[in-house]
Amino acid sequence: MIELKDIDQKRKLVTTGAVVLVLFVSWSGVIDYLSKEYVNASTVQALAAYATARVINAAVSLASSISVSASFGVGFDIQPFQILDPINDLVEQYSSAMKFAISSLVVQKIVIEAISTLFFKVSLTVLGLVFIVSLYIRNGFYSFLLFRIFAFLP
Known part of the structure; x- marks a missing residue:
């Protein structure tokens, strides 16, 4: 039986992969x-x-x-x-x-x-990394806000 914790972990990994892909395409x-x-x-x-x-x-x-x-x-x-x-x-x-x-x-x-510009790419990268870290800290408490900021920036 699939547990809720496994689904949450897969969601975090897929989200992390998507953010890394966006950052790669940006760079x-x-x-x-x-x-x-x-x-x-x-x-x-x-x-x-x-x-x-x-x-x-x-x-x-x-x-x-x-x-x-x-x-x-x-x-x-x-x-x-x-x-x-x-x-x-x-x-x-x-x-x-x-x-x-x-x-x-x-x-x-x-x-x-x-x-x-380089400034934009660096800002996007820092924000993406902060968002990824927020997914794994405190059960992603701030990740929703950081995701909105990250999604708005590009």
């Missing part, structure tokens, strides 16, 4: 590198999409301003490309959304740079 830098590459590629794509939207906006604005005038006794003036005005509004809204996307990507790049 390896693989996720940092992949994240930087992804954010850089996404930023280039977002900037290209924003530039394209601005060019389309300029072209539609220019076309909308073209007017044709004629007079056959009575003069009249028409702007045949005013029908493109809803498209112009849509492109303006799209370019505004792209501004937010670019801003978000810049913030993500800053966060990735911050968590790639």
Whole structure:
């Protein structure tokens, strides 16, 4: 029969293994590198999409301003490309959304740079080791709080 103490011991060992794995992945830098590459590629794509939207906006604005005038006794003036005005509004809204996307990507790049530092990795390691030790001392009394801090940090 499996005792509660055996289950608790297995839980502690699995938790310890998971923390060590997180620390190993943090120190390896693989996720940092992949994240930087992804954010850089996404930023280039977002900037290209924003530039394209601005060019389309300029072209539609220019076309909308073209007017044709004629007079056959009575003069009249028409702007045949005013029908493109809803498209112009849509492109303006799209370019505004792209501004937010670019801003978000810049913030993500800053966060990735911050968590790639030696200070962060050392802090994460110390906190992980303190959490592991807390599992085995006083029946893990403080481990719940330390786990939350450890999980929040990465």
